[in-house]
Amino acid sequence: MNTIGGKRRFGAAEIILLLSIAVLVVVVAVPVLLILVNAFFSGGSLTLADVSAAFRNRGAWAAAATFFRLAVTSFNGHDVFKVLGESDTYEALLNSLFIASGTTVGSTVVGTFFAWLVTRTDIPYKQLMKGMFLVPFMLPSFIGAMAWKMLLSPRAGYINRFFMDVFNLDGPVFNIYSYYGIILVEVMYLFPFVFIQVCGALERMDPTLEESARISGAGLFTITRKITIPLVLPSILSGALLIMLYSMAHFGTVAVLGIENGIFNIPTLIYQRIHESAGNFASIRTGTVLASVLVTAAAVIIWLQNRIQGRGRYQIIAGKSFRPMELKLRGLRYPLLVVCLAYIGFTIILPTVVIFLVGGLRTYGLSFTMENLSLDNYKFILFDYQVTRDAIWNSVVLGFGAALVTMFAGVMISYVIVKMRVRGKGLLEFLGMLPFSVPGSVIALGVILAWSGKYGVNLYNTVWIIFVAYIARYMAFSLKANSAALEQIHDSLVEAARASGATTWQALRDIVLPLVRPGMIAAFFLIFLPSLRELTVSIMLYAPTTRTIGVAIYTLNEDGETVMSAAMAGVALVIIVIGQIFINRITRKRSGS
């Protein structure tokens, strides 16, 4: 419909396209590009001043030649390997890989097992348990890590102390400050990625596929091996890759549990370097090289995932829910129920309770008796302590603002990608893929490079730099929700409006906007809620007055203010749960009407 009137003059279509490209370039492409340039070209010699001088004196060709010569001479692949070869960078790379692999394997096993249990067996309370297994999606993993630190740190952890006192042991039962501790905590909070994918696949799978195998004489074991597993495998792999990507770039858990014993992964090392050296050249250099590794790994993983999903699509044909075959567990029914309940109690309820209890203590380390517990810490955090009050306010305003801006930008960009046929759309489609493959710590570093005054605008140490970074970080969510909504709107609906006499803008206002509104609302909350507990990006960008909730919890914990940080974490959990209930209300009302 854009060809209308857009052939010769500069029409609405071109304006929207250019605006969309501009948003993605400024917010995502420039930061990522700056990271790659800083990593691969030694900063000083590739200056644009030389290029523009050549342009003024000898024209465009000379300028291009100068640029090329400078690019070649300053290209420094050698340096990249030097940085990667330094012992602590090298170690961080290996740690990221090791922790991500362990987390992926663990989460895949746990997620697939529970998914099978709640979809394909006759275990009781299925719906309730399905809901419970998704709760970790809501819980910020660094708060979980803090809870586990309180329970299992080698000397002060409540569980370790309990066993040492009761059984008179010399050492702790389990040291959470270790690779296995980190992997265990990450598995607890990341396994829902696999769980939800496999549940979906098992529920959507056409039961006649299995029934026809059964009629052909195959036993349950053979059916599972030859039919069910091959059909569900793409979903398992796709969930596993998602976890791999998430874990490699994951900051919170490793930051809380690893630093004690000097275990760094890529994001925590980037943070540590940038933080302690106040942005000198060598540390930025190390940061950009590590970030480049993350970007590359993410791109490979996203590519693999797209391939797997593309292949898996036709295999599970049915879109509707069926009633699948259920395995009778017989004698194992109640023992397995106990396993599930124990898992839920151990990974969800126990850490949450500990956070709230520790948040109520006068001093960390006291026992949980009535005279030691009070609401004083909560009162202090909410009403008296300037730092935490600021943090809550900052997070709410930042989240709200970023969600609003990202929602509108996402609608616009998705509209061009899904609905319009304009020349130059290919570029936008490529740029639109970027937000999906750029991890949070990479965005934070890129934003520092782009907005610290080197290119005219200095947002460093202001709340705006976090704002810009949030937009880049959550753009992918908005694009996903809005494209899905736009794909539902058939072109002829808009054409019918045009034929009825509506201009492009009137058709957008009267037809497209009302119909994508559900997608926009979904996008808003998909951004607003996670941004309330955001840590990875804001920890790299905060200034004393621009702390967010996540930063406040993390820094209080770092400073040894364990009870205050626990109280703050408790407050955050309450805010998150209320928000989630609110969203569920809205979405249920919508699907009900």
Added chain:
Amino acid sequence: MADIRLEGVTKAYGSHRVHSDLNLAVNQGECFTLLGPSGCGKTVMLRLIAGFEAPDAGRVAIGGTVVYDAGGGVNIPPDRRGLGVVFQDYAVWPHMTVFQNVAYPLKIAGWNPEELKRRTLETIALVNMKGLENRLPSELSGGQQQRVALARALAARPSLMLLDEPLSNLDANLREEMRFEIKEIQGKLGVTVLYVTHDQEVALVISDRMAVMDGRGRIRQIGSPAEIYENPADAFVFGFMGVANFLPTRSDGGKLLAGGGAQPIPWPGPEGKAEAWTAAFRPSDIVISRPKPLPGAGCLSGVIRRASFLGAMMDYLIDVDGAKIRAVLETHEAMSRGLIFKEGESCAVTFLNLHWFDSGALKETAI
């Protein structure tokens, strides 16, 4: 009221040419049908006229106004072409009630509220949807949604209506009912209608004139339904207008012989020059009878290969010297004249209406 003129219109998608140098004239106040197989570019043509697509070359004029001219840089957007469009998938806006859907073109045009209400209700009544004004599209059947789409296109009383396969998603009974209604409304309002379809039955019922397009987007024949049915311009048009029988012939010593055998064709042959000729006729144009005692007396003899009882009709597959032809006749007529054949019996056939086509050209335009 408006007429449509397309002059030298060319449209390509990448390297795929849909139309090249196409000319077409639709007269004011008529119901004109574009009939062609799916994928022939008839919908593209409708979209070029509506303004949803721009031709690569050529001119489009509606009611004497040039709305598109590749050379002169004219391209009037669809919202200012003053037409009504009905889409195959209804395209009724799901977030608006029936009333809001139909009233939208009037609202955009800035009608005052009373006039708008009066006209909207009047139009809803015109398509027999009275009483359903406050329903949402999700509460309507497919046929009702298509009526809403029709009313919406008619609300502003456009001088030109474009309908893109509007009935193809409806079931057979509803389709039959709706095509009469569309025709009736068109007569009542005197609006020019361009109707696009691949269904030759609808085209025959609804059109004042029609154009038959082939798979490559070329117009093969333009004329009234009767002209096109009775005097098809070529084998493609003949074949597209209904079930067709083709009887190949070969010439031998000035005589035309049927199929692969030695029976001469006992009717006047074709005029003009061709390597070989094929006779074409519809199943209903065959007169079948018991074998004549003298072969060659004004008929061909054949063998019944398959006899099917279809209720009101008998359907025979007849082998005439290797050529298979299908014949139908009414069951009660077959009964009363003793023409109920069994498979393997011999029979004699003659034809009411015969068309001759060049066999070479026929192969080229195979449907």
